[in-house]
Amino acid sequence: MNETASRERATLRLLDAHQVRTLLTHESALEAVREAFVLHSRREGRVFPVVREALATGGVFGIKSGDVAGQGLLGFKAAGFWPGNRAYGGEPHQATIALIDPATGRPLCIIDGNAVTTLRTGAAGGLALRALARPDPAQLCVFGTGTQARIQVDFALRLCPSLRAVRYVRADGQRHAAFEAHFAGRCDPVLARDVNAAVSESDIVITATPGNMPLFDANALRPGTHVNCVGADTKGKRELPEGILGQVRLFVDDRAQAQQIGETQWAPGTPCTEIGDLLSGNETFRRAPEDITVFDMTGLALQDLTAARILYERAVAEQAGTTLPWPW
Template structure:
């Protein structure tokens, strides 16, 4: 049976076997460069609230030179928590650009988590002060965990991590993940924790502003993850105007990211930073912000990598998909 008459299915278990954090960082870096060099296209984002209480989105794009075409259907269903399941859900589909036939369907949850973590890691490596020792993380869920893990990898000087939960209490599970690598403890007050931190990571559902603008001191770097839909925000009014702002995509940031609240603020796309190949020069008092809304190219480049690995290692379930 020829491969073009079959469909490869990669479930959660397959993806977890194939994923390598280091290789994902390489793939995400490639996606930023493809975007900057205009070799990869991003199609208009779909992001809509549902009557069920969920949020449904589609991110899609292509890289013609690589024969890469596809989309990720994803969103946020808070009701899943009531049955002990993950509220973020994602499915990635790779499509043959010559025939329009689907070639691979992949569980996208782990891919979304780790590619966002990898993007955050690249941002910290290029934008944050390398001597940073203190960090504050808003959120303790899956995305906060992966962002913290990568932050400790790329900023080895980090020694102290404070975190904020939605209820303001402790999260023993989060602490246990990082206790061997740094001092980790709950923050008693959001503003005080931000003021004491060199790095701030916001990884919440983006329902409301998390801290006051006046709490952010010169020299701070902030990575923003939670604003990915119209109406969402994590940063206070006036902060973007004080900072050097970097985005994964300028259009998306204005449409669904933090720049929807300050669309006239100038920004730089992060792909240009990577293309220059040098850590961004910054003054000791400069505030930098990286607004990550997530690129379809990140999902597709990582998915293509897994598809290739799966073929080499015989991983996945192949089903007949005749013309």
């Protein structure tokens, strides 16, 4: 086939949320995210500057992009948060991922980014628990009951079999029947009435809210606790109390990004370690019993790209998704 004919027969593959959930398992999400962190640590993958802007509509729009030259991998995720979607039963978080051929600039695959973001962020939290939390956590406290709170707890239960108690905190202080039912048979989630007590009695604390104020008092964190911070992903957002970062061992996915839009923006001079450096072996960490560890996770474009590569390869192999003629 000559080059002209090849261009005319080119196609674009589309993968919707159902297809993503079918093709991307928890195990493959862990594999993809671990690979992304290691690529970032070795500087074999690039993370381009993040776009994150407020909109006149009340939403927040962002673009995370990057490439892995050695894998011919290039792409971006356009995503954001539209709180008004709740009024008509829609998901506030919206995301779309595009894989691009780095040799030609031609789009190869468009993927539902919500499903990918959910799994890859949950996997990032799970990898942090493996690397940073005490080896025998028994109690967990989660702030939030939305999609990301659920996937964080899901990965925690999968990777920390010693967990036996889960307390959850909601802004309105009311029980959430759907959240409790989601984990039926795996644990017995209980609404926390006293937030600080729930934090102080927990080995793992997960903050997964859209808020912009501290969720608990600094003195509630006890020695030995690990905290996964998920919600702070935009300038002005925060979930941790003032001054706490100076008292902990701080880990981030990307140092510059965490200082710009993560929890670390509130104490940008705090010494920190990129988690990819632990996973690649460039750094070591041995938890002391009194250590309080925090993982400030802002999400890397490389996580989306490695997950998208797995999805695209499996979709092509299994003839999954929808293909459209896309001559160029």
